[in-house]
Every structure is written in C-alpha cells, then in structure tokens.
Amino acid sequence: MSSSQDDFLQREFPMSAADYEFLRTTANRETGIELADSKREMVYSRMVRRIRALRLSSFAAYCRFLEQNKETELTHFINAITTNLTSFFREGHHFDALRNVIFPELVKKNAASRSVRLWSAGCSTGEEPYSLAITLAESGLFQGWDAKILATDIDSNVLAQASSGEYIRERIQGLPVDIQQRYFTRTDRLEVARVDPRVSAYISFRQLNLLNNWPVTGLFDVIFCRNVVIYFSKDTQRRLFDRFAQQMTPNGYLCIGHSETLHGLSERFESLGRTIYRKRM
Ligand SMILES: C[S@@+](CC[C@H](N)C(=O)[O-])C[C@H]1O[C@@H](n2cnc3c(N)ncnc32)[C@H](O)[C@@H]1O
Numbered sequence: 496m497s498s499s500q501d502d503f504l505q506r507e508f509p510m511s512a513a514d515y516e517f518l519r520t521t522a523n524r525e526t527g528i529e530l531a532d533s534k535r536e537m538v539y540s541r542m543v544r545r546i547r548a549l550r551l552s553s554f555a556a557y558c559r560f561l562e563q564n565k566e567t568e569l570t571h572f573i574n575a576i577t578t579n580l581t582s583f584f585r586e587g588h589h590f591d592a593l594r595n596v597i598f599p600e601l602v603k604k605n606a607a608s609r610s611v612r613l614w615s616a617g618c619s620t621g622e623e624p625y626s627l628a629i630t631l632a633e634s635g636l637f638q639g640w641d642a643k644i645l646a647t648d649i650d651s652n653v654l655a656q657a658s659s660g661e662y663i664r665e666r667i668q669g670l671p672v673d674i675q676q677r678y679f680t681r682t683d684r685l686e687v688a689r690v691d692p693r694v695s696a697y698i699s700f701r702q703l704n705l706l707n708n709w710p711v712t713g714l715f716d717v718i719f720c721r722n723v724v725i726y727f728s729k730d731t732q733r734r735l736f737d738r739f740a741q742q743m744t745p746n747g748y749l750c751i752g753h754s755e756t757l758h759g760l761s762e763r764f765e766s767l768g769r770t771i772y773r774k775r776m
Pocket residue numbers: 525526527528577578579580581582585616617618619620623647648649650653703704705706720721722723752
C-alpha cells in the first residue's frame with residue numbers, strides 16, 4: 496500500500512483504496528466525470544461533509560449506504576462530486592463574438608422564423624446563462640422575437656441557486672456599473688442582488704444529465720458547453736460533441752472552455768479560433 500493511501504486510512508473517517516475505487520467508478524458511471532488518483536484529497540474533503548451529516552463513521556459505511564439508497568443518495572453524491580466554478584461573463588471573448596458576429600448573423604439567418612435558441616449546457620449556478628441573456632438584451636436585436644435560453648446542469652443544488660436569480664453582491668462587482676444597474680435589482684438583504692425579471696424571462700432552467708437522453712425539442716443556434724467536458728474521457732467527449740452537432744442548426748455555433756478542444760474528437764465542426772466552433776453544413 497502506498498503511503499498516501501495509508502494516510503487516508505489513518506484519518507477521522509478512514510477511506511481505503513477500495514472505497515475510493517467504488518466512489519470513482521460510481522461518479523464515472525453516473526456523470527461521466529473521471530476522477531484520477533490525484534483527486535483523492537478533493538473527494539475526501541467533499542464527501543466528508545456528507546458523511547458527517549449522515550452520522551456515519553467511515554467511507555466504507557458511506558459506500559454501503561450509497562449502494563443501498565441509490566434512489567435518494569445518488570443526488571447528494573453527484574452534487575458533492577461536481578465542480579461548479581463559474582462567474583459572470585467568464586471567458587469574455589465568447590460574449591464579444593456573440594455581440595459582434597454571431598447575433599448579427601442570426602438576425603439575418605432567422606429573419607423568417609424570428610426565433611433564436613441558445614443552450615447553456617452545464618450552467619452551474621447560472622452566471623453563464625444570465626450573461627447570455629444580458630448579451631441578448633443588450634444587443635437590442637431580438638426585440639419581439641421568440642428568444643429562448645435553455646440552461647441545464649446535472650447538479651440540483653446549483654440549479655436551485657441559479658433559478659433563484661440571487662447573487663451575493665461580490666459576484667457582480669466586476670461588471671460595468673451600468674450593467675449592474677440595468678439588470679440587477681436590490682433585495683431586502685443589502686448584500687444580495689437579484690437578476691432583473693426581463694433577463695430571467697429568457698431562461699428555462701432544467702436538470703439534465705448530458706450522458707442520458709435529452710428531453711429537448713428543436714435545434715439550437717448556439718450551444719455553450721464550457722468547462723464541463725474537461726472532466727470527461729475522450730470517448731465521452733466524442734459522443735457528446737456528436738450529439739451536440741445533431742441538436743444544432745446548420746452553421747450553428749459551439750463554444751467550449753479555454754482548456755478544451757474538438758481537435759481529433761469531431762469532424763462536424765470547423766474551428767473559428769479561441770474555442771469557438773461552427774457546425775459544418
Ligand atoms: C465548472 S462548471 C462550468 C460552468 C460554466 N459552464 C462555466 O464555464 O463557467 C461545470 C458544470 O458541469 C456540470 N456537469 C458535470 N457533469 C455533468 C453531466 N454529466 N451532465 C450535466 N452537467 C454536468 C457540473 O455540475 C458543473 O456545474
């Protein structure tokens with residue numbers, strides 16, 4: 496046994512190699528997330544809170560509990576294991592591309608239907624879809640259009656936060672003051688701001704596991720799936736990008752995260768640079 500594994504056995508809540516293997520396999524089967532050996536510490540600290548809350552004494556006991564209570568416990572396990580880091584207008588060049596290139600193009604392309612569909616796949620606590628909605632509103636191009644944003648995530652906790660539309664003021668402090676004033680309102684708690692209903696009206700939040708069936712209808716003009724597939728195996732990524740292509744309009748746009756790529760994974764998109772891709776006809 497390696498000394499680091501030994502270290503996990505000596506802790507307040509012992510975690511054996513077999514316990515870690517069980518959690519790692521379960522996470523991969525249920526979410527696609529791959530947990531390397533180096534993630535042991537992260538898994539320990541995330542799961543220990545849950546183990547305490549359940550008043551269990553070891554990871555072995557938790558693994559048994561999870562096995563015997565899949566229906567109810569799997570949600571807690573998944574919520575604990577996902578990484579939800581996000582922010583408003585993260586990777587700002589994607590929003591610049593929407594404003595300067597993609598939206599003006601869509602106004603012409605969809606002039607007959609006057610409808611536009613965006614999908615934030617892996618939306619976490621909502622900053623990404625709200626940034627999309629603000630960019631839509633600010634463009635002023637889609638007034639009177641049927642403009643909709645689908646925002647999905649596997650994690651029910653982050654979705655609850657996202658649909659509340661409420662953020663600690665710190666989260667919006669980096670935004671230009673005029674954007675803060677136009678799209679966020681005060682609440683009765685000084686430190687909390689709420690997204691303006693004109694913005695939230697564009698968005699439908701839904702729980703959706705990207706690995707399973709997608710109960711979505713119609714094709715999307717733009718898909719944002721950023722900083723999600725980085726945790727998936729190459730095979731899972733390949734299948735996912737293929738499914739995205741099927742769910743998009745011809746010439747639709749796909750934006751992925753800064754450390755992700757479609758290179759060697761999909762022939763169905765052409766790269767426009769800076770992690771922006773266009774679906775081939
Ligand atoms: C790091 S966050 C990215 C948030 C946002 N897209 C951004 O770039 O700021 C990754 C999100 O993907 C979600 N996720 C992970 N596996 C998923 C799956 N199989 N299906 C749907 N969402 C998943 C996580 O719950 C998490 O909220």
